[in-house]
Amino acid sequence: MSLWARKAKSARSIATGGTAFSRCDILDQVEAVGAGAFWATDEEGRLAYLSTGALDALGGNEESLIGRPLIEIFTGVHEESGEEAQRTLGFQLRSRSRFENLIVRVDVAGHGDGSPGRTRWWRVSGKPYIDQKGCFQGYRGSSIDITAEYGRQLEAAEHSQYDPLTGLANRRRMASRLSMQLSACKVAGRSCALIMLDLDRFKQVNDTLGHPAGDELLKQVAERLKTVIKDRGEIGRLGGDEFQVILPDIDDRGDLTDLSARIIQMISQPYSINGKRAIVGTSVGVAIAPYDGIESDELNAAVDLALYAAKGSGRGLCRFYTADLRESAEQDSRIEEDLRDALVKGEMQMHYQPLVSPQDHTVRGFEALMRWVRAESGPVSPAKFIPIAEQTDLIVQLGSWALRQACEDAVQWPGQLRVAVNVSAKQFMNADFPKIVASALSSSGLEPDRLDLEITESVFVGEVEAVDKTFAQLKRLGVRLAMDDFGTGYSSLGYLNRAPFDKIKIDQTFVHGCSAGGTTNPAIISAIVALAKALGMKTVAEGVEAMDELALVTERGADLVQGYIYSRPLTHDAIMERSGTESFVFPPSGPPRYRADRMNYFRKIGVIHEDHYYKAMLRNLSKTGARIEGLAGVEQGTALILDLGGGQLAVSKVVRAEETAQGLKFETALIGDGNDGLMTRHRISPYALATAGMPLAALPPGSYPLAEQMSGSNSPRKFFEVDVDRKSRF
Numbered sequence: 001m002s003l004w005a006r007k008a009k010s011a012r013s014i015a016t017g018g019t020a021f022s023r024c025d026i027l028d029q030v031e032a033v034g035a036g037a038f039w040a041t042d043e044e045g046r047l048a049y050l051s052t053g054a055l056d057a058l059g060g061n062e063e064s065l066i067g068r069p070l071i072e073i074f075t076g077v078h079e080e081s082g083e084e085a086q087r088t089l090g091f092q093l094r095s096r097s098r099f100e101n102l103i104v105r106v107d108v109a110g111h112g113d114g115s116p117g118r119t120r121w122w123r124v125s126g127k128p129y130i131d132q133k134g135c136f137q138g139y140r141g142s143s144i145d146i147t148a149e150y151g152r153q154l155e156a157a158e159h160s161q162y163d164p165l166t167g168l169a170n171r172r173r174m175a176s177r178l179s180m181q182l183s184a185c186k187v188a189g190r191s192c193a194l195i196m197l198d199l200d201r202f203k204q205v206n207d208t209l210g211h212p213a214g215d216e217l218l219k220q221v222a223e224r225l226k227t228v229i230k231d232r233g234e235i236g237r238l239g240g241d242e243f244q245v246i247l248p249d250i251d252d253r254g255d256l257t258d259l260s261a262r263i264i265q266m267i268s269q270p271y272s273i274n275g276k277r278a279i280v281g282t283s284v285g286v287a288i289a290p291y292d293g294i295e296s297d298e299l300n301a302a303v304d305l306a307l308y309a310a311k312g313s314g315r316g317l318c319r320f321y322t323a324d325l326r327e328s329a330e331q332d333s334r335i336e337e338d339l340r341d342a343l344v345k346g347e348m349q350m351h352y353q354p355l356v357s358p359q360d361h362t363v364r365g366f367e368a369l370m371r372w373v374r375a376e377s378g379p380v381s382p383a384k385f386i387p388i389a390e391q392t393d394l395i396v397q398l399g400s401w402a403l404r405q406a407c408e409d410a411v412q413w414p415g416q417l418r419v420a421v422n423v424s425a426k427q428f429m430n431a432d433f434p435k436i437v438a439s440a441l442s443s444s445g446l447e448p449d450r451l452d453l454e455i456t457e458s459v460f461v462g463e464v465e466a467v468d469k470t471f472a473q474l475k476r477l478g479v480r481l482a483m484d485d486f487g488t489g490y491s492s493l494g495y496l497n498r499a500p501f502d503k504i505k506i507d508q509t510f511v512h513g514c515s516a517g518g519t520t521n522p523a524i525i526s527a528i529v530a531l532a533k534a535l536g537m538k539t540v541a542e543g544v545e546a547m548d549e550l551a552l553v554t555e556r557g558a559d560l561v562q563g564y565i566y567s568r569p570l571t572h573d574a575i576m577e578r579s580g581t582e583s584f585v586f587p588p589s590g591p592p593r594y595r596a597d598r599m600n601y602f603r604k605i606g607v608i609h610e611d612h613y614y615k616a617m618l619r620n621l622s623k624t625g626a627r628i629e630g631l632a633g634v635e636q637g638t639a640l641i642l643d644l645g646g647g648q649l650a651v652s653k654v655v656r657a658e659e660t661a662q663g664l665k666f667e668t669a670l671i672g673d674g675n676d677g678l679m680t681r682h683r684i685s686p687y688a689l690a691t692a693g694m695p696l697a698a699l700p701p702g703s704y705p706l707a708e709q710m711s712g713s714n715s716p717r718k719f720f721e722v723d724v725d726r727k728s729r730f
């Protein structure tokens, strides 16, 4: 019998309709149906009474419970109500105030026979009991065991750590994992890589195949990511088509480059969704703690910038964070702002690059290329501003202007010279596009068959019917269509069949350098020419610069050639000046042979030798070595460390020594940075720098101030720094 029951033996009975009920009986029955239990404390806050059912639930050991402070028995409070509620319970008990519906944890001890303890969850309410004399006598309260229900809630909370669609960790879990991981890194001086990816063209899959198909695609993407990552790290879906991977203890940028390449390759394979084929790609950004950020916020911001840069430099690429990305992202947003006013301010121009017949060097037409001369900083490359215009839809407005301008200019050109205008997928997708073309033609008076529209394969990801309708409308207008940059996209032959193209432009990547030998490019050019012939289309070889390239593409049967070998893009006025005769002739002129682009640098770098720091000029950089200039007295065989900036130190040896220039070989080869540059696999760790007395911070841009660190050395300097004139030798 419980203490309460014993005390209550003297309790009065209630008589109703002849039946006598003891209050205690009723309470016992209430408890027996699971409606609640009762407890009481003495004036010191110690448990004085617990009803039988509750005692049993707690292992039935009355002696170990009665007399213990209540705050010790209710060992924890609902996680969500957190510390505050825990404090509240203690506070309320001390201040003798009432509390209601607090969820508390009650730990049930094992039986001392080795059986494990259990945890139960109770919802408790309590009220101070003041006797007739106004004295506080302790608490009287009730409780109800909600372990089953609360357990489910806990489980649901556990589930809310995961994305229900893909089963991957959700944003919340990734955030807490990352901050845990980074804290651990700080303690142990370890590293942690963060990869962020975002699918390219996912929106089109959703738009064309529907949202359920989009969901299915995300699931398949998650599976593929798991296959690549295995147990090396945790993968999460942050929402939409954004995924993240946390990879503890990896900081080798070579390994991360390989891993990212595998991710990109896996994700870019076609998907089969309910019997339909879908293709997406992905861009990847990588940031590594502690180099790019010590805390979560910093590392997340870094990886976002890296991803943004990856998307900006073309799709399907991986970029690593470097401190200068921050500045270039700011530049991009300024470009976007200025681009909005560029048309109104008259900063846009159209230039025209000839398309020439290699047989007789006569011009057959011109490709219209947009030029932007920005008031504050001069010309901006289309490779820079067109992608920004595409992202922001400004391209629709700019593209319409380009079309009008090109038609107005071309109508003044002599003979039947044609003009080719680039059309981005966004413009093409606009339902009004055929009307815009028709209006440009009618207001300029240009005959429709003198206008080519250059379209890239990216238009085909649009909704099939709408795309086909636009093609049919354009054909009806009588304009011609050219497939631009052929070979760089998905190059499905089906596309060529589906749209009535008149011309295929063989992308520069196959043309430039095609004569170098050791590549399959000549074979690809032949194949594209043969394919075009079979389909009744003409071919244009883009980007021909050298005589041997011209000879090769001519021999392989390209109908037209466009490239610096004939001319760079010209202004309309320049064309009018040259157009004395009806048939233009542009004699080819260029280097006889293709030469691989050599990277010539004029970049100041640091050179570390023993405990001295020197400044030198980097003149040439390859994966395996470098040429530096500006140090005198360096002998062959000397070991030097190059400080390439951003914490990149390359251990190297002098293999060729001239008076003030040296050829160096690196101990560990550099790797590509995904942006035509090179980088070291490893960087100097901010932890190492902190040990050397510097503040712990992510690596700053540029040359690390190791120079100042090393300036205190007393030993004599071995080399002299000499001024090198940028132009003297090159």
Ligand code: C2E
Pocket: 353, 368, 369, 370, 381, 382, 383, 386, 395, 399, 402, 422, 423, 424, 454, 484, 485, 542, 543, 544, 545, 562, 563, 564, 565, 569
């Ligand atoms: P694209 O349509 O493939 O244009 C050819 C690009 O190759 C032009 O670059 C041209 O100047 C360049 N090029 C021509 N011959 C050579 C050569 O021998 N060597 C090298 N290295 N390059 C050569 P540009 O003018 O910088 O334009 C870049 C891209 O920007 C164009 O590629 C096109 O996709 C886009 N673009 C340019 N103007 C427009 C426009 O008005 N509308 C749209 N939507 N896109 C445009």
Ligand code: MG
Pocket: 367, 422, 454, 484
């Ligand atoms: Mg083009």
Ligand code: MG
Pocket: 484, 485, 505, 507, 508, 542
């Ligand atoms: Mg092109």
